[in-house]
Amino acid sequence: MAGVGFQRWVRTLSKGKISGISGLLPACRSGEILTYFPINIGEIAAAAKKYNIRVEDYKPIADNGEGYGDYPQLPDRSQQDRDPAYQWDHPDLRRNWNEPMHWDFDMFIRNRVDTSPTVVPWSTMCKQLFGFVGFMLFMFYLGDKFPAYQPVGPKQFPYNNLHLERGGSPDVEPEEVKNYEI
Amino acid sequence: MHPTTLMYTSSLLLMFAVLLYPLLVTFTSLPLNNDWASSHAKTAVKSAFLISLAPLSLFLSTGMEAVTSSWTWMVTTTLDITLSFKFDHYSIIFIPIALYVTWSILEFATWYMHSDPLMNRFFKYLLTFLVAMLILVSANNLFQLFIGWEGVGIMSFLLIGWWHGRADANTAALQAVLYNRVGDIGLILGMAWLATNVNSWDIQQMFILSKNLDMTLPLLGLILAATGKSAQFGLHPWLPAAMEGPTPVSALLHSSTMVVAGIFLLIRMSPLMENNQTALTLCLCLGALTTMFTATCALTQNDIKKIVAFSTSSQLGLMMVTIGLNQPQLAFLHICTHAFFKAMLFLCSGSVIHSLNDEQDIRKMGGLHHLAPFTSSCLTVGSLALTGTPFLAGFFSKDAIIEALNTSHVNAWALTLTLIATSFTAIYSLRVIFFVTMGTPRFLPLSPINENNPAVINPLKRLAWGSIFGGLLVMLNINLFKTPVLTMPAELKLAALAVSILGLLTALELATLTSKQFKVTPLRTPHHFSTSLGFIPAIIHRQIPQLTLLLGQKIASQMVDQTWLEKTGPKAIANATTPLASATSNMQQGLIKTYLTLFLMTLVLVTLISAT
Numbered sequence: 095m096a097g098v099g100f101q102r103w104v105r106t107l108s109k110g111k112i113s114g115i116s117g118l119l120p121a122c123r124s125g126e127i128l129t130y131f132p133i134n135i136g137e138i139a140a141a142a143k144k145y146n147i148r149v150e151d152y153k154p155i156a157d158n159g160e161g162y163g164d165y166p167q168l169p170d171r172s173q174q175d176r177d178p179a180y181q182w183d184h185p186d187l188r189r190n191w192n193e194p195m196h197w198d199f200d201m202f203i204r205n206r207v208d209t210s211p212t213v214v215p216w217s218t219m220c221k222q223l224f225g226f227v228g229f230m231l232f233m234f235y236l237g238d239k240f241p242a243y244q245p246v247g248p249k250q251f252p253y254n255n256l257h258l259e260r261g262g263s264p265d266v267e268p269e270e271v272k273n274y275e276i
Numbered sequence: 277m278h279p280t281t282l283m284y285t286s287s288l289l290l291m292f293a294v295l296l297y298p299l300l301v302t303f304t305s306l307p308l309n310n311d312w313a314s315s316h317a318k319t320a321v322k323s324a325f326l327i328s329l330a331p332l333s334l335f336l337s338t339g340m341e342a343v344t345s346s347w348t349w350m351v352t353t354t355l356d357i358t359l360s361f362k363f364d365h366y367s368i369i370f371i372p373i374a375l376y377v378t379w380s381i382l383e384f385a386t387w388y389m390h391s392d393p394l395m396n397r398f399f400k401y402l403l404t405f406l407v408a409m410l411i412l413v414s415a416n417n418l419f420q421l422f423i424g425w426e427g428v429g430i431m432s433f434l435l436i437g438w439w440h441g442r443a444d445a446n447t448a449a450l451q452a453v454l455y456n457r458v459g460d461i462g463l464i465l466g467m468a469w470l471a472t473n474v475n476s477w478d479i480q481q482m483f484i485l486s487k488n489l490d491m492t493l494p495l496l497g498l499i500l501a502a503t504g505k506s507a508q509f510g511l512h513p514w515l516p517a518a519m520e521g522p523t524p525v526s527a528l529l530h531s532s533t534m535v536v537a538g539i540f541l542l543i544r545m546s547p548l549m550e551n552n553q554t555a556l557t558l559c560l561c562l563g564a565l566t567t568m569f570t571a572t573c574a575l576t577q578n579d580i581k582k583i584v585a586f587s588t589s590s591q592l593g594l595m596m597v598t599i600g601l602n603q604p605q606l607a608f609l610h611i612c613t614h615a616f617f618k619a620m621l622f623l624c625s626g627s628v629i630h631s632l633n634d635e636q637d638i639r640k641m642g643g644l645h646h647l648a649p650f651t652s653s654c655l656t657v658g659s660l661a662l663t664g665t666p667f668l669a670g671f672f673s674k675d676a677i678i679e680a681l682n683t684s685h686v687n688a689w690a691l692t693l694t695l696i697a698t699s700f701t702a703i704y705s706l707r708v709i710f711f712v713t714m715g716t717p718r719f720l721p722l723s724p725i726n727e728n729n730p731a732v733i734n735p736l737k738r739l740a741w742g743s744i745f746g747g748l749l750v751m752l753n754i755n756l757f758k759t760p761v762l763t764m765p766a767e768l769k770l771a772a773l774a775v776s777i778l779g780l781l782t783a784l785e786l787a788t789l790t791s792k793q794f795k796v797t798p799l800r801t802p803h804h805f806s807t808s809l810g811f812i813p814a815i816i817h818r819q820i821p822q823l824t825l826l827l828g829q830k831i832a833s834q835m836v837d838q839t840w841l842e843k844t845g846p847k848a849i850a851n852a853t854t855p856l857a858s859a860t861s862n863m864q865q866g867l868i869k870t871y872l873t874l875f876l877m878t879l880v881l882v883t884l885i886s887a888t
Contacts, residue, residue, distance in 0.1 A: 159842055160834040186443055201825040204443040205450055212814050214804055219811040222801070226810065234561045237689030244683050244764065 131157040132164045141166070145194045155197070165197060172202040172209040284331050285344045288363055288414075291324045291371070295407050302400050313399040318382040321406065325375035335368045336753045343416055343480075354475045362416035362479060366543060366608055369750065370413050373612050376742065377532050377619045378406050380735035384623050385524035387731035388630060398438065402528060405431035409533045413540060418467050418477040421541065425463065425505070428534045429456045435529060436521040448517035451817075455514040459504015459538070466497030483547045491548050495555040498545055499562070506538030506592045509566040513813050515589050516573075519581040523626030526581060531588045531622055532615035539595045539607055546604035557687065560600025564690035564697075567593030569810060571700035575707070576806040579636050580625045583708055587662065588618055590697055597694055598677045601684050605757050610673035612750055616742035617661035617669055623739065624655040627732050628712060631725040638711035645713040648727045652713040654736045659705035661743040663776045664698070672747035674698075676760065678772035683761040695775050702779030703786075710787045 132138045132154055141164040142152035155162040176188040183191045188204070201207050212219060250273040253259070257268035298316045302308065309315070334340050345360040382402065389395045405428060412424025429452075437449030471477060474485045502508065507515040518530050529535070542549070542559070549555050567590045574586035591614050598607035629636055631648055645652040657668070664674040678698065681691055727733065767774075797803075808814060863870060 160838055162834075186441070198826065198829055201822065201829070205447045206825065207818055207822045209818070212811075213808055214811075219808075219815055222805055223811045223815060226805070230565055233689040234565075234687060237687035237691075238557070240688055241685055242682075242688040242691050243685035244761075244768075 129164055131162075137164070146192055147194055162197070166194060168194060168196045170196070170198075170202075170209060172207055173204045174208040175210045280334065280338075280340065281342060284334055284340060284363070285342050287327055287330045288361065288371075289344070289346075291327045291375075292407070292410065294320050294324045294327065295403065295410070299400060299403055299407065302396075308396050312396050314383075314386045317399040317403050318379065318386065320403070321375055321379045321382055325372060325379050328372045328375055331363065332368055332372050335365070339755075341365060341368070345416070349419075355471055355477065357417060357419045357477065360416035360420065360478070361414045363414060365754070366540070367414045369612060369754070370540075370608070371410060373615055373742075373746075374406070374409065374413070374533055377615050377739070378402070378528060380738045381524050381528045381619060381623065383731055384527075384626065384735040385522075387729050388524055388626055389522060398435075398522075398524075401431055401435050401438075402524070405435065405529060405534070409537070412537055416479055418470065418479075418482075421544075422463065422467065425460070425501075425537060425541075428529070428537060429453065429460075429505075432456070432518070432529050432534055435525040436518050438521055438525065442520070445520040448514070448520040451517045452514040455507075455511045456504050458511055459501045462497040462500025462504070463541075464497075466494040466501065469494040469497065479544065486548060491552055492554055495545075495549055495552055496558070498541060499555060499558055502538030502542050502596070503562065504538065505541075506535050506596070507566075507589050508538075508562050508593065508596055509569055510562075512566065512570065512589055513809070513817070516577075516582050516585045516809070517813075519579070519585050523581065523622055523629065526585070527619045527622035527626070530585060531618035535588060535592055536595070536611045536615075539592065539599065539611060542596075542599050543604040543608050546599065546602075549599070550602060556600050556602055558600070559596050560687060560690050563593045563596025563598075563600055564687075564693040565593070566590070566596060567697040568693040568700075569593075571697040571704070572806050573809050574704040575700060576803060578639055580628065580638050580641075580708065580712065581622070581636060583638070583704055584618070584621050584625060587621075587701065587704065590701060591618070591662075593697070594674070594677060594694065597681065597690065600690075601677075601680050601686065603677070603680050603758060606673065606676050606680060609747075609750060609754075610677060613661070613669040613673045613743075613747045616739055616746045617658040620654055620736060620739035620743055621658040621662070623732075623736055624651050624658060627651045627727055627736070628655075631727065632719050632723050635719060635723075638708065640718050641712045642715045642719070643713070643717035644725075647717070647725050650733060650736065651727050652709075654740050655713060656709055657740055657743055659709055661747075663702045663705050663780075664772055665776075666773065667748070669743045669745070669747035672751045675772050679764065679769065680760065682768040682771055683764050695771065698772055699775040699779030699782070702776045703783040706780055706783035706787070710783075 129141075130137075132141050138152060138154075139149055141154065142149045144164075145152065145166050147166055151166075153167045154164050155167045173188045176182075178188070180188075182188050186204075196202055202209070214222075252273075254268040255271045258264060262268060298312075298320045301316070341362075341364040343360065343362050343364075345358045347359040349357045349359060351357075382399065385398070385402070386395075389398055392398060408424045408427025408431060410424075412421055412428060415421035415424060433449045433453045436452055437445050439445050440449075467477065470482055470486075473489060474482050476482055476485060504511045515530060515535065519526055521530075549559075570586045570589035570593060574583050574590065577583045577586065591610070595607045595610050595614075598604075598610065628641065628644060628648065628651060631644075631651075632641060635641065661668040661670040664670045664678075666675075678694070681694055805811070863874075
């Protein structure tokens with residue numbers, strides 16, 4: 095088995111198609127790993143064929159030194175956004191076999207980010223939600239400033255304000271306390 | 277030991293043993309018989325309920341409470357943890373109620389999940405959940421409570437995602453786990469603070485040792501935990517999403533037992549909160565906002581289970597309000613009465629859903645009071661109890677809460693919101709009854725409407741008895757810890773009843789509009805706000821995962837390599853030296869004036885430096 099791999103490696107190197115360290119890798123048959131950003135129409139066509147997209151649909155990710163190679167820029171739509179009634183090859187994933195995967199496919203699975211259109215635009219949603227929360231916080235602040243309570247008065251005690259119970263002497267005449275008015 | 281104490285503690289531990297036995301049987305490799313669910317699991321819960329009545333009657337007649345410490349788990353120099361159960365007023369009343377409700381739900385589930393090939397596993401999960409919940413409720417230290425807390429969270433995940441082939445169910449289960457996890461941050465924060473400052477996780481010790489400490493930080497942690505577990509505003513979206521699970525799961529976990537765990541934690545820790553006005557105000561305002569917001573969302577939902585889920589969330593907000601009023605016992609009473617009628621509402625909706633061949637949209641139901649009279653009656657009784665109809669179960673707890681709210685020194689806006697939410701409760705309850713039971717059927721003629729199964733009728737009957745008499749029984753037999761304010765103006769006394777009747781009349785008015793050509797569409801903006809649940813799922817569930825996943829992906833695959841291979845190496849050198857090179861070369865253009873200026877500047881500098 096190792097002998098077979100070695101033979102394949104020797105054959106690839108001798109064909110001389112791929113230079114550098116890529117030539118040493120066994121998977122490196124004609125353009126299986128990421129190649130460079132496509133420049134001319136031939137490379138664009140080859141890349142579109144490799145990724146199983148039409149040449150009209152193929153658009154490489156802009157070359158900003160981030161190392162995307164010739165990977166296509168697919169529309170940022172989530173799997174949840176796709177038609178649930180269509181007969182997909184993998185109905186739970188809403189994907190067909192050998193379909194090109196978005197670079198952020200793991201973000202766009204049905205359990206994660208959903209890009210389906212919303213009922214109202216994004217700005218309206220944010221304004222309404224944060225406006226609601228802000229309004230509530232402001233009203234709670236006002237409610238704290240002007241609380242609701244029942245009218246109360248100081249506690250009243252009998253027996254001349256509990257003169258004896260509060261340790262007053264039984265000999266001293268306590269002052270008359272009237273807690274009512276007629 | 278005194279024989280009464282022995283009987284008390286051993287019957288409670290026997291109850292645990294009875295519940296654990298069916299679970300342990302499933303860990304052997306022997307196959308279970310087909311009716312293991314009804315013969316073992318349901319019977320175990322029924323027996324556990326009957327066993328738990330003995331300590332309950334002891335408690336009610338003598339006021340006996342007990343703390344049982346069974347086994348020392350670990351002992352360190354500063355902290356020791358034991359397997360310790362606290363059977364006090366709260367747990368002794370809650371345990372029989374939880375077991376009664378679970379017994380009814382399990383019996384119902386034998387009918388509801390009959391066609392499920394993994395019904396035995398379903399019952400095993402429900403039993404495991406029940407054991408975890410009882411551990412949570414009877415825990416005497418925070419470690420044991422945390423075990424129960426996480427246990428109910430995990431079982432919630434497994435049960436919500438029961439139909440795991442459905443992507444929406446998986447998403448909902450994930451939501452439940454993640455939101456609960458955010459709440460757990462608070463719980464662990466509180467536990468860590470208490471462990472380091474009070475050196476104990478034992479409830480009695482914590483109460484004594486924290487008398488003179490500023491408890492704001494751990495209390496905020498506990499409130500965050502309750503926000504996550506009990507679906508308060510901010511961490512609430514998981515509760516309506518949890519309706520993806522089967523109806524028995526919704527009835528048990530997401531109405532009666534699991535969601536009240538957060539409130540129960542705050543009730544247990546209420547002596548810590550009594551003197552902390554910040555924590556109490558936060559509970560009050562958060563609860564008021566929750567109850568109002570979720571009641572608003574419930575008004576426009578069309579899925580019967582979602583309406584009941586939002587109703588649960590609204591009642592949980594009310595319980596939080598009660599804690600904010602420093603009335604933990606009233607919150608506890610509401611937990612107990614709420615369990616009865618909310619579980620019954622879920623079982624009625626399950627009966628209706630199965631009868632209409634898994635139809636959950638209320639716009640496609642109708643006329644069921646002729647076709648499923650028992651279910652409709654129970655639905656009506658449950659809704660009446662929910663709205664606080666006098667002398668049904670909900671009245672005793674809800675009216676007491678509203679009276680306490682009206683006579684306390686409270687945030688006026690919290691008071692307003694709670695009363696509005698109480699009227700909304702009546703509105704959406706009538707909406708459910710109107711769409712489900714009244715009018716003419718809006719479903720297909722060939723529907724398997726059958727409520728003639730004792731597995732449906734008996735649980736509903738039992739929970740109906742509980743919804744009617746439960747509140748009265750509990751109120752007659754307990755002593756209130758805090759003296760309620762009994763004298764108040766008539767307007768305040770009747771406030772709850774008045775707003776509920778107002779809501780009922782509004783809903784009736786709106787219901788009559790369905791047959792009149794009044795206005796084609798409702799007011800768009802508030803309708804969209806309510807139907808889209810305040811846009812919170814749309815914004816939060818898209819924005820935050822997108823940012824974190826995108827950032828993670830970019831950092832992992834692009835940014836690290838690009839930074840170390842380009843931006844700190846070759847490109848950095850280029851970016852640093854290019855401006856310097858261009859500045860230098862710009863100076864040396866061959867202009868004599870530039871050279872003379874530089875010569876003069878150097879001369880001046882040298883003169884100045886040599887002069888000093």
